[in-house]
C-alpha cells in the first residue's frame with residue numbers, strides 16, 4: 001500500500017547524477033549495524049543520521065559548521081541521506097535538527113550565489129529545487145526541531161516539514177528575509193509560506209523580510225510549538241508519535257492531496273525557473289547587494 005501512494009518527483013536523475021559525481025568526494029553515507037531493536041544509523045560528513053524513538057524514526061542532524069549554510073555539497077549530501085531514509089521501509093518519520101549551536105540553518109550559501117558563473121548558478125539552483133521538492137513531497141512524517149536561527153532557505157526547509165517546533169531563545173528567529181538582502185523569494189518559497197500562514201501575513205512577512213522571534217512565529221502560525229531549548233528534540237519525538245499513530249497510506253494520500261498542486265507549479269516550469277534565477281542573480285545590481293550583505297556579516301564579527 002505504501003508503495004502505491006509513494007509520490008515520485010520526475011527529477012530523480014539529478015540526485016542520482018549528483019550522487020555519482022559527488023559521492024566519492026563527499027564520503028558517501030554508509031549504513032552500519034545499530035541498536036538491537038532493528039534501528040540503524042549511518043554517518044556522512046555533514047548529515048548525522050541516528051535512530052530516534054522505537055527505531056521507526058530517524059533524527060537527521062545538520063552539521064555544516066559554523067552555520068549550516070546550504071552549500072551545493074551539503075545539499076547533495078543531505079539529499080543522498082534523505083533518499084536512503086525514504087527507501088528504507090523501517091523508517092516512517094524523520095526529525096530534522098541542527099548540530100550547530102544556536103543556528104538551525106543560515107539558509108542558502110551566499111558564496112554559491114556570489115561571484116560565480118551562470119553554469120554554477122544553474123547547477124546550484126537545480127539542487128535547491130530538488131531539496132524543496134524532495135522534502136515537500138516526502139512520504140515520511142517530517143518534524144523540524146528548530147534549535148536556533150532559521151532565516152530564508154533554512155525557513156524554507158522548516159516549512160516543508162509537517163510540524164515545526166522552535167526553541168524559545170532570542171537567537172531563534174525564523175522567516176523569509178530575502179528582501180533584506182536585496183533579493184526576492186521565488187514563487188515556490190512564497191507559495192510554501194502562503195500555504196502555512198495565509199496570504200495577508202505572507203505578504204507582510206515577505207515584503208518586510210520579517211524574521212519572527214518565537215512568540216510571534218507561534219502567533220502567526222509559522223511554527224506549531226515553542227518550547228525551552230532543552231526540550232526541542234523530546235517535543236519533536238512526542239509530536240512524531242502522534243503523527244505516526246495515523247495509518248501511513250491515509251496520511252500520505254492526504255499529504256499529497258494538500259501539496260501536489262503547489263509542487264506541480266514548479267515541476268511544470270523547472271527549467272524556466274532556473275533560467276529566471278540565473279538571469280536575476282547574475283545582474284550587477286544583485287551581485288552588489290550580495291557583496292554588501294556578505295561584508296556586513298563579516299563586519300558584525302570584527
Ligand SMILES: CCCCC/C=C\C/C=C\CCC/C=C/C(=O)SCCNC(=O)CCNC(=O)[C@H](O)C(C)(C)COP(=O)(O)OP(=O)(O)OC[C@H]1O[C@@H](n2cnc3c(N)ncnc32)[C@H](O)[C@@H]1OP(=O)(O)O
Pocket residue numbers: 066067069102103105106107108109110111149151152153154177178181183184185186276277280281294297298300301
Ligand atoms: C519577479 C522577479 C523574481 C525573481 C526571483 C528569481 C529568483 C530568485 C533569486 C534569488 C533567491 C535566493 C533565495 C535565497 C535564500 C537564502 O537563503 S539567502 C541566505 C539568507 N541568510 C541569511 O540572511 C543569514 C545570514 N547569516 C546570519 O544572519 C548569521 O550568520 C546567523 C545565521 C544568525 C549566525 O550568526 P553567528 O552565529 O553570529 O555567525 P556569523 O554571522 O559570525 O557567521 C559565521 C560565518 O558564516 C558565514 N555565513 C553566515 N550566513 C551565511 C550564508 N547564508 N551563506 C554563507 N556564509 C554565511 C558568515 O559570513 C561568517 O563567515 P566568516 O567566519 O566571517 O568567514
